[in-house]
Amino acid sequence: MRLSLTTLLSEPAHRFPERTALVCGERRYTYARLWNEVLEHAGALRGLGVGEGDRVALVAGNHVEFVRCYYAALAVGATVLPLAPMLTAEEVAHLLGDSGARVLLSQERFLETARAAGEQAGVAVHPIGPEEEPGTVAALARREPPLDRPVSRRPEDPAVVLYTSGTTGRPKGAVLTHLNLVMSATVNAFDNHPFTREETVLGCLPLFHTFGQTVALNTTFRLGGTLVLHDRFDPHAAIDLMRAEGVTVFLGVPTMYSRLAEAAADSGPASLPSPKFCISGGSALPVALLHRFEEAFGTVVYEGYGLSETSPTAATNQPEFGARAGTVGHAIWGVEVEIADPAVEDTVTLLGTGDRGEIVVRGHNVFAGYLDSPEATAAALQDGWFRTGDIGIKDESGYVSVVDRKKDLVIRGGYNVYPREVEEVLARRPDLAQVAVIGLADDELGEEVCAVVVPAAGAEVDADELVSWSRTRLAAHKYPRRVEVVADLPLGPSHKVLKRELRARLQHR
Known part of the structure; x- marks a missing residue:
């Protein structure tokens, strides 16, 4: 073949x-x-x-x-x-x-x-x-x-090698085959979302990254649609381009949605485009931001989940099941997404419905392994499953929710704190444009919860007031005792927040 x-x-x-x-x-x-x-x-x-x-x-x-x-x-x-x-x-x-x-x-x-x-x-x-x-x-x-x-x-020949961002050490080359990428583009185009061959897709996601490359570039061509390239993302320029080209589908990561929502407030509703639908991925999209964006642009956002190693989409909200905010929807066509016991490291032990554990993926989208790294490959691919390193839950209806990265887990005084839970609460505040929650070393508790926030345009944020506000809305072990107000968050090449860099920057301050 x-x-x-x-x-x-x-x-x-x-x-x-x-x-x-x-x-x-x-x-x-x-x-x-x-x-x-x-x-x-x-x-x-x-x-x-x-x-x-x-x-x-x-x-x-x-x-x-x-x-x-x-x-x-x-x-x-x-x-x-x-x-x-x-x-x-x-x-x-x-x-x-x-x-x-x-x-x-x-x-x-x-x-x-x-x-x-x-x-x-x-x-x-x-x-x-x-x-x-x-x-x-x-x-x-x-x-x-x-x-x-x-x-x-x-089909099994390598087509693309994507180097991981290196959040857990030196970057590793994820080897993706022709089968991986052809199947991913095909399933994205005809099964995951309500695409048609007439779509005009805005390509502002970097093409060197798995999300832009597969879901924007390859998927649009699989459809026979039109891809409008936008280099060096700027929210006002993106809005102008969407209007000028009649863009029907927008793809972005949460930082892009945040900046577009802010830009929408400046532009006014009459001048805003209204794409048929949007897709979010790369990292968790706060529910408050999702609703704010949908209301401003008169559209629906389908949040999905994936990694370089899964070509990338593993699960996404899909029209057939209905979009459920705060989740990443269902496993895509031909792929299994389950929850495994993260404490068992030498084999994959699946957990029951509603149990919190490590997200594992099996199917046509899973990569062939890490380039020239047999040990790393063996640790990641077990019993036919790819261990993502992400913590999640799968409910009785098949919806998957990503709680956090296993590596980002904060253990405060022996209690587990998942940064995304805290970020979701803080994201409800209209005076905050962006939020990142991290753990910083603490002599007494092991780790302390720290919220790093970017104020919304024209807003002033009082760190002590934010701590007090959080205390009434989060459990005693979860609310941040430390708040850092910054002008912007460090972003990686794919516009993800670099939490490792934040920890290094703030640990000894």
């Missing part, structure tokens, strides 16, 4: 050649044009010596250059390693060495870092564009003969 992720673009190019596939700034690309340019770029990569089984690192923003190189590398039979553009040269060099990448393709604005990393790692660096500049991949694509057809691949 043969299967390639490139089919997600080649098929609509055959079936709907004149339909708009991609909008990038002022440029619009039909499926036929985009696929032809992918084959031309694949010819360029072949001219650079890239072939079947090679690993191609790619650093680019939300731009057509990312899309062309991503599918071009897959077309020559290579495995793609999308890298976050904001990494340092040292961090990129480590990933190049760890992955055994053959080449690094870089957008022009990231070339300085890319070249420094390539020199450290001994890996050739090639600028992607512009096409009028000799030596770029785009220029070579105009001279080399294009690829006739994509290299045939097997």
Whole structure:
């Protein structure tokens, strides 16, 4: 059997050649044009010596250059390693060495870092564009003969390696197969949400990240819809773009929803777009924020759950079951999501309905393992299940709720405190734009609960008042005794709050 992720673009190019596939700034690309340019770029990569089984690192923003190189590398039979553009040269060099990448393709604005990393790692660096500049991949694509057809691949062959964010240590490369990613895009497109082939999707999620790559890029192409790229997320610009392009589907992480809700208050309801539906993932979306966003934009938000290792969607709220705020819905088609005993580490022991434990996932979306890391793979994949490291509950109706990350659990005086529970309560306050709850070391209690908050625009937050307010709404072991008011929260490449960085910053203050 043969299967390639490139089919997600080649098929609509055959079936709907004149339909708009991609909008990038002022440029619009039909499926036929985009696929032809992918084959031309694949010819360029072949001219650079890239072939079947090679690993191609790619650093680019939300731009057509990312899309062309991503599918071009897959077309020559290579495995793609999308890298976050904001990494340092040292961090990129480590990933190049760890992955055994053959080449690094870089957008022009990231070339300085890319070249420094390539020199450290001994890996050739090639600028992607512009096409009028000799030596770029785009220029070579105009001279080399294009690829006739994509290299045939097997379903189990690696397609993409996504490096985890490293919240538990050094980043690990999650190996995703062609089957993983084709199935994920297909199930997202036709089973999880009320997509149609006429959708226009706003692509503001970074394409190097699993959420933007699978749910925005690959899923939109699987539909034959239109993806509107938005680089360097700005809420006011995103609202303008949604209006101008008639965006019907918005995808985002909670920090984006928070900033859009704030921007909506400035814009007024008459000037706001109203997407058909929205999808949230990446981290927990506070229920208060979900309702505030839905009311402002006149839409519905389907919150989902997944990880790089699950391609990424494992569970999501779905129209067939009804969206239930505060949950991540049901397991997706063909996938099992259950709750296991987190104390049993050498095997997966499933718990009963309503029991709190570690979320485990089994199905077509689960990755092949960590690149060249058999011990880490064996710890994560047990008895056919992937151990997520997240704590959750599954109710009698099949709805899954994510309580928190096992690693983020705060143990205060012997009592477990799940940061998300505290964050949900604090998020009800209109004077708070963002909230992150962490545990800080305490000599007497082991850990103390600390709330780090960003005030809403124009609001002033009194830390002592917030502690008193929390005390009346949370159990004695849960309410934060320490409150830090900050201008912003540290965000990772995928716009997740970096709680590890917050802990390091505040521990000795």
